Amino acid sequence: MTTFLTYTILGLVLGAVYSIAASGLVLTYNTSGIFNFAHGAQAMFGTFLYWQFQQWGWPVWLALVAVIGVVGPAMGAALHAVIMKGLRGTADVTKIIVTVSVLLGTVYLAQWVWDPDQARTVDMFFGTGAKVSLGGVEVRYHEIVCLVAAVAIAAGLRVLFTRTRAGVVMRGSVDDPDLLRLNGHDPERAAMLSWALGSTLAVTAGVLIVPISGGALDANHLTLLVIDAFAAAMFGRLRSIPRTFAGAMVLGLAANYVLAYLPSAGTFTGNLRVSLPMIILFVVLVVLPQDRLRGAAVRTRERYRPPTVRSAAVWGAVLVAGVYLYSLLLSDAGVTTLALGMTFAIIALSLTVLTGYAGELNLAPLAFGAVATVVAFHFGVQGSGLAARLNVQGVLLAVVAAALAGGLVALPALRLRGLYLALATLAFGEFLSNMVLRDTTEHELLGMRFTLFPDGSLVVPPLKAGPLDLRNGTSSLMTATVLFALIGIGLAALRGSGYGRRLAAMKDSPAATAMLGQNLVRLKLSVFMISAAIAGLGGVLMASASGTVSQENFTFVGSLGLLMLVVVAGIGYISGALVGGLMAGAGSAVLVATFNDLALAHEGMANVYTLLGHLVLVLTALVGMGVGRNPSGFVHDIADGYRRMRDGARPVLYGGGAVGAVLYVLAVTGVIGAWTFGIAALCVAMFLPLAGDMYRAEGRVRRTPPELAGVDEPYTDELRTELDRALGLPAAHRPARLAPALRGEANAPA
Amino acid sequence: MTGTEAEPLLELAGVRAGYGAIEVLHGVDLALRPGSLLALLGPNGGGKSTTMRVCAGLHPATGGELRLAGRKVNGISAQDAAKLGVCSIPEGRGVFPNLTVRENLWAATGTGARLADLEEKAYGRFPILGKRRDQLAGSMSGGEQQMLALSRALGTDPAVLLLDELSMGLAPMIVTRMYDTVAGLVEEGLSVLVAEQFARAVLPIADTAALMLNGRVVATGAPAEIEGRMAGDYLGG
Numbered sequence: 001m002t003t004f005l006t007y008t009i010l011g012l013v014l015g016a017v018y019s020i021a022a023s024g025l026v027l028t029y030n031t032s033g034i035f036n037f038a039h040g041a042q043a044m045f046g047t048f049l050y051w052q053f054q055q056w057g058w059p060v061w062l063a064l065v066a067v068i069g070v071v072g073p074a075m076g077a078a079l080h081a082v083i084m085k086g087l088r089g090t091a092d093v094t095k096i097i098v099t100v101s102v103l104l105g106t107v108y109l110a111q112w113v114w115d116p117d118q119a120r121t122v123d124m125f126f127g128t129g130a131k132v133s134l135g136g137v138e139v140r141y142h143e144i145v146c147l148v149a150a151v152a153i154a155a156g157l158r159v160l161f162t163r164t165r166a167g168v169v170m171r172g173s174v175d176d177p178d179l180l181r182l183n184g185h186d187p188e189r190a191a192m193l194s195w196a197l198g199s200t201l202a203v204t205a206g207v208l209i210v211p212i213s214g215g216a217l218d219a220n221h222l223t224l225l226v227i228d229a230f231a232a233a234m235f236g237r238l239r240s241i242p243r244t245f246a247g248a249m250v251l252g253l254a255a256n257y258v259l260a261y262l263p264s265a266g267t268f269t270g271n272l273r274v275s276l277p278m279i280i281l282f283v284v285l286v287v288l289p290q291d292r293l294r295g296a297a298v299r300t301r302e303r304y305r306p307p308t309v310r311s312a313a314v315w316g317a318v319l320v321a322g323v324y325l326y327s328l329l330l331s332d333a334g335v336t337t338l339a340l341g342m343t344f345a346i347i348a349l350s351l352t353v354l355t356g357y358a359g360e361l362n363l364a365p366l367a368f369g370a371v372a373t374v375v376a377f378h379f380g381v382q383g384s385g386l387a388a389r390l391n392v393q394g395v396l397l398a399v400v401a402a403a404l405a406g407g408l409v410a411l412p413a414l415r416l417r418g419l420y421l422a423l424a425t426l427a428f429g430e431f432l433s434n435m436v437l438r439d440t441t442e443h444e445l446l447g448m449r450f451t452l453f454p455d456g457s458l459v460v461p462p463l464k465a466g467p468l469d470l471r472n473g474t475s476s477l478m479t480a481t482v483l484f485a486l487i488g489i490g491l492a493a494l495r496g497s498g499y500g501r502r503l504a505a506m507k508d509s510p511a512a513t514a515m516l517g518q519n520l521v522r523l524k525l526s527v528f529m530i531s532a533a534i535a536g537l538g539g540v541l542m543a544s545a546s547g548t549v550s551q552e553n554f555t556f557v558g559s560l561g562l563l564m565l566v567v568v569a570g571i572g573y574i575s576g577a578l579v580g581g582l583m584a585g586a587g588s589a590v591l592v593a594t595f596n597d598l599a600l601a602h603e604g605m606a607n608v609y610t611l612l613g614h615l616v617l618v619l620t621a622l623v624g625m626g627v628g629r630n631p632s633g634f635v636h637d638i639a640d641g642y643r644r645m646r647d648g649a650r651p652v653l654y655g656g657g658a659v660g661a662v663l664y665v666l667a668v669t670g671v672i673g674a675w676t677f678g679i680a681a682l683c684v685a686m687f688l689p690l691a692g693d694m695y696r697a698e699g700r701v702r703r704t705p706p707e708l709a710g711v712d713e714p715y716t717d718e719l720r721t722e723l724d725r726a727l728g729l730p731a732a733h734r735p736a737r738l739a740p741a742l743r744g745e746a747n748a749p750a
Numbered sequence: 751m752t753g754t755e756a757e758p759l760l761e762l763a764g765v766r767a768g769y770g771a772i773e774v775l776h777g778v779d780l781a782l783r784p785g786s787l788l789a790l791l792g793p794n795g796g797g798k799s800t801t802m803r804v805c806a807g808l809h810p811a812t813g814g815e816l817r818l819a820g821r822k823v824n825g826i827s828a829q830d831a832a833k834l835g836v837c838s839i840p841e842g843r844g845v846f847p848n849l850t851v852r853e854n855l856w857a858a859t860g861t862g863a864r865l866a867d868l869e870e871k872a873y874g875r876f877p878i879l880g881k882r883r884d885q886l887a888g889s890m891s892g893g894e895q896q897m898l899a900l901s902r903a904l905g906t907d908p909a910v911l912l913l914d915e916l917s918m919g920l921a922p923m924i925v926t927r928m929y930d931t932v933a934g935l936v937e938e939g940l941s942v943l944v945a946e947q948f949a950r951a952v953l954p955i956a957d958t959a960a961l962m963l964n965g966r967v968v969a970t971g972a973p974a975e976i977e978g979r980m981a982g983d984y985l986g987g
Contacts, residue, residue: 168853169860175846178808181828182838183902184860715773 005137007260008253010212013143015252016150017209019245021229022236023157024201029238030161031170031194034084035419037099037560039202040226041106042079044219046071046203047210048110051120051217060125067203076199080192083625088177092418093355094631096363097567100560101624103223107557108621110219112614120217122210146208153201154245161241170194202226220557228277230423234284247284251277267441275434282427285420286412304356304572304632305639306504312492312574316485319578323481327474329667329674335473337586339545342480344585347538348566348577349487354531356572357495359507360524361422363559364429368532369539370437370554371405372398376540377458389464390544399536406532407525414521417510429556437551457550460543470544480541487534488574494530503527542585564624570633579635583620641689649692656688757820759784759941760805760836760910764814767804774800776965777814782910782943787936789952789973790945791980792962798945799841801962802914805943806838807831818910832861837908841915844899847888851879851898854887858902868905872897875904875931893924900931903940911935911942917951925951953977 021043028036036042046067053063083102087095114120124130124142131140160167170190172180177187209225210217228251235247255276262269323342327335347365354360362368380394409428416424439452462470463479470476494500505513506523514520543549552558562584569583570576599609630637645653660681667677758781767775775797782788790798803809804816807828816824818834832838845854855868873880876897882890887898896916903911913932917925933955936942946952953959959976961969969979 162853165856165859168849168856171853172846172849172857175848178828179840179844179846180857180860181808182806182832182840182844183858184829184832184862185857186829715776 002136003260005135007256009134009137009139009143011253011256012249013146013212013252014209014255015232015249016146017205017212018229018232018251019150019248020153020201020208021205021226022232022244022248023153023241024198024205025229025233026236026238026241026244027157027194027201028198029233031173032080032084032087032191033174034087034095034099035238035423036198037096037227038079038102038106039198039229040223041103041110042072042075042199043202043206043209043226044222045075045106045110046199047122047206047217047222048114048219050203050207051122052114064207067207068200072200072203073196075203076195076197077192079199080188080195084195085188085191086629090631091359092422093359093361093567093571094627096361096419096422097564097627098625101564101621101627104557104561104564105618105621105625107219107223108614108617112618114217114219116219121215122207122217123215124211142208142211146212149204149208150245150248153204154241158241166190166193205229224556230426231277231281231284234281234288234423237288251280254280267438271435271438275431278427278430278434282412282424282431285416285424285427304570304636306495306500307492307574309489309493309496312489315575316489319485320478320481324478325664326674326678327477329664329677331674332473334674335477336545338582339473339477339480340542341582341584341586342477342484343538343542343545343581344562345538345578345581346480346484346487346541347535348562348581348584349484349491349574350531350533350535350538351563351566351571352574352577353491353494353534354527355567356576357491357500357507358503358523358527360527361418361425362528362531362535363422363426363563364432364556365531365535365562366539366554366559367425367429367432368402368406368535369542370432372402372536372539373458373460373543373549373554374436374452375401376543377460381461382464383461388459388461389469390461390540392463392465395463395537395540398540399533402536402539403529403533406528406535409532410525410528414524426556429554429559433551433554433556437554457548458543459548460540460546462544463541476545480545483537483541484578487537488577491574561620564627565620568623568627568633570635572632573635573639575639576633576635638686638689641692644696645689645692649695652688652692652695656684656691659684756784758782758817759819760943761817761820762801762805762814763817765801765804765811765816766813767800767809767811773812774965775804775811778962778965778967780943780960780967780970782941783958784941785936785939786957787932787942787944787952787955789949789956789959790943790962790967791949791952791959791976792947794947796962797965798947798962799914802838802840802912802943802945805831805912806836806840808838808840829860835861835907835909836912837861837903837906837910838912839899839903839914839916842918843887843892843895844902845887845895848886850884850886851890852883854898855901855905858906861906861908863906868901871905872901876901892919893921896920896924896928900928903935904931909941911940913942913944913946915945915947917946917948922951929955949977949980 021039025036025039028034028039049071050063050067053066054060058066079102083098087098124140125145126141128140128142130142131138132144133139161171162168169180169185170193172183172185173187173190180187180190205226206222210222213225229248232248232251233244235250236242236244255273258269258273258276262272264270323338327338330338347369350365350368351362354362376390376394376398379397380390382389382391409425412424436452438456440454440456441451462476464470468475468479470479495504502513502518502523505516506518506520510520513523539554543553546553562581565583565587566577566580569578569580571580599606599613602609627633642653663672663677663680663684666672667674672680760780760782762778762780764777764779765775766773766777778797778801780788780790780801790801792798800809804811807823807826807830811824815822816826818826818831818836823831823834826834828838838844846857849857852869855872856865858868859865869880869883873883876894878894879898879901882894887895890898900916911932916928916932920928929951932942932944936955936957944952944956949959953973953976956973958970959973960967961976961980969976
């Protein structure tokens with residue numbers, strides 16, 4: 001009985017903190033329509049500052065007032081003013097990516113400021129010793145504070161939302177900001193207030209949860225801890241505060257009962273406890289009724305140009321040739337890194353088809369790669385030691401398994417759309433990463449003894465298919481590149497086919513697509529399976545390119561980082577997948593590693609290089625935050641630039657080609673390093689369109705065909721004169737302004 | 751007709767506005783006299799809604815002058831316009847679907863009105879709203895939603911009322927009832943600008959009518975006169 005009571009109280013306390021975190025999420029979601037993935041990161045950052053203030057010798061109460069009264073609100077208001085304000089009218093994926101970027105950026109920043117290798121602890125209020133005894137169970141003062149705070153906050157928010165005008169206005173601002181203006185309110189003020197409040201709640205939750213979950217302060221861990229509160233928020237369907245509160249309590253109690261009553265042998269119970277919130281999240285998403293299909297099309301600012309198979313084939317060939325030429329410059333290590341990047345690009349293609357073409361979301365692409373990797377490891381390895389090879393059947397089986405896993409995740413989630421679907425995939429990814437990839441104990445099933453993830457890491461040998469043996473880096477790189485090109489061409493063909501157009505229709509308006517007699521279930525299921533299969537293939541190749549993989553390779557943060565970079569590059573484009581994947585798999589790794597090596601090599605400059613290494617990571621996240629301003633991705637802009645150049649500035653195009661060739665010759669002859677060449681060539685490629693525009697602006701004579709006059713420029717009197725001239729109308733008859741007679745009539749009394 | 755000689759309360763002089771690089775209003779002239787109802791008529795795509803948005807402060811004018819009671823107010827924000835007494839009911843349903851009827855009225859107190867007054871006037875004029883006070887506005891019928899939207903004009907004591915396509919998606923009987931309410935408000939001294947595609951609904955109660963085509967007001971005059979012109983202009987004659 002005492003055990004039961006003890007765990008119940010612990011569960012309620014954990015639930016209380018979850019409820020504070022979750023209500024902050026509900027608050028910001030209800031007032032801005034943005035589901036804040038960075039909520040946990042805000043909690044983490046506030047808690048680190050709380051620790052820091054105490055380190056500076058501030059008393060606990062002062063540190064607490066500072067983080068909850070100043071840091072929390074300021075962080076929220078700043079987020080709103082700088083980033084979130086610009087997200088109105090963007091697609092769900094853009095909103096998610098921006099908050100994910102804030103999450104990653106905050107975590108990178110925290111790890112930069114506070115060295116992760118140093119241990120830090122946050123104490124309970126009044127110390128661990130301060131407690132009272134309730135019916136034989138000892139309850140600490142800190143735990144009582146948690147409970148009281150949670151109840152007060154839930155009640156306060158409920159009152160705010162329904163009993164105060166400020167709260168009503170906040171809710172109105174997500175419905176229709178323009179109408180709110182017409183009512184004399186400022187929706188931006190309401191939204192800023194809610195972000196400030198939401199951020200304060202996050203910080204409060206962070207300060208309260210660290211001591212009860214062990215006291216150790218760790219940026220990644222704390223961020224994920226608050227993400228567990230997503231499940232609680234989903235109980236209230238992101239709207240109801242009381243149900244969110246109840247959901248949080250269920251979550252807290254369940255986590256503690258699992259700990260109390262399940263056998264503690266092996267890794268199972270511990271893993272289950274960690275992944276329980278995500279399991280509950282998935283179940284709640286699937287079970288709770290969802291919004292019905294909305295009639296109106298989803299209007300967003302994202303625009304993508306569908307590719308043609310011919311151009312995809314041409315560019316595929318160019319890519320293979322380019323990568324081959326480039327690989328000649330690289331050292332073996334460089335080739336391996338690039339091969340790794342290319343396998344990430346293949347995984348990124350799974351996002352192009354799923355999100356770019358079909359508008360569905362998957363926040364855990366790497367999880368499908370993990371499924372495939374586990375299958376390939378168990379069924380596809382031949383030989384042992386250095387002679388071990390992965391066979392083709394194993395890879396095919398792995399791809400099929402990934403597709404099936406994709407179908408399995410999508411099947412219950414088929415009714416879900418946008419954010420809900422994204423959260424379901426997130427839950428799946430987290431579940432997989434905690435339950436399967438940490439499952440290092442031996443199981444016995446149907447007389448077979450097996451271990452899913454022995455020793456916590458898998459050694460995946462290179463692929464061998466007939467004469468093709470991916471033993472060395474170059475063959476591995478070229479195979480990945482050719483596969484990328486082939487899948488890319490396949491996707492272009494798919495996008496152009498009837499099936500692809502159906503996907504695009506589903507993306508624009510699920511309701512209209514259903515009206516046209518399309519089977520949405522079949523469409524979603526199939527595109528999810530295609531996407532998962534591609535991710536699976538990429539995952540196996542990635543595992544075999546790295547040699548050894550562990551849970552670390554397939555984490556949620558890794559998946560989000562990949563997704564972020566692909567969206568930044570342009571998720572609607574195959575080239576976007578290439579650039580995003582390369583950046584995720586090779587780009588920042590190379591830069592960070594380079595700076596770290598430099599730091600080791602040059603003692604005196606170590607600080608500067610370490611700083612640059614951190615800066616690269618934070619900057620990547622900053623780029624992600626900027627995606628709100630340019631939701632179609634930068635590849636889109638660059639491609640547009642090249643298209644314009646082809647039409648009006650061919651000399652610049654040829655000039656750029658010449659510069660590239662000169663750079664290559666310099667690199668081959670060893671005058672400049674391979675990476676220098678890579679970066680320089682990339683810069684030339686990115687800035688060439690700018691040069692083209694300047695060139696066009698220089699020598700351009702303005703010539704708008706008459707039928708397009710006034711369409712993309714103001715309809716001026718000069719334009720009208722020009723039109724008249726073109727049409728051969730006598731200028732005298734031109735009604736440049738309203739005829740004076742009519743104007744007089746307008747002002748005359750009726 | 752009142753205040754014929756008085757200075758216009760709301761006046762547009764050569765107003766230009768557009769979306770991105772595309773200009774939609776090419777110099778609109780309009781004058782709303784105090785205590786009168788001006789019907790802005792014309793076919794789809796003529797710029798009526800944009801004109802209304804400019805008047806409400808939701809859309810910036812790129813040229814010309816927007817005057818409120820003789821004062822140039824170009825670039826005014828919607829919330830300031832509302833506080834100066836411009837009550838605008840936008841196209842579609844001017845309600846917050848996820849707020850209850852009462853909360854909608856509460857949100858309408860942003861210009862200084864009292865909730866109790868608003869409720870009294872709204873439920874007095876439209877008793878059905880009183881019955882639905884705790885229901886989500888989005889779950890009501892189109893007519894009830896439009897009544898709720900119009901209630902804002904009843905209780906907040908505005909100087910100018912802007913109505914955009916009040917009749918959209920409503921049964922003819924409800925439309926008649928809505929315009930009866932509007933006519934009552936005009937009689938009480940409110941100045942109303944109505945943009946309407948279906949002239950027949952509003953012409954009987956209009957004091958003045960203006961015809962808008964391709965981003966310009968091409969004719970202004972007595973309702974009967976404009977009605978006569980309309981057939982020709984619609985058909986491109």
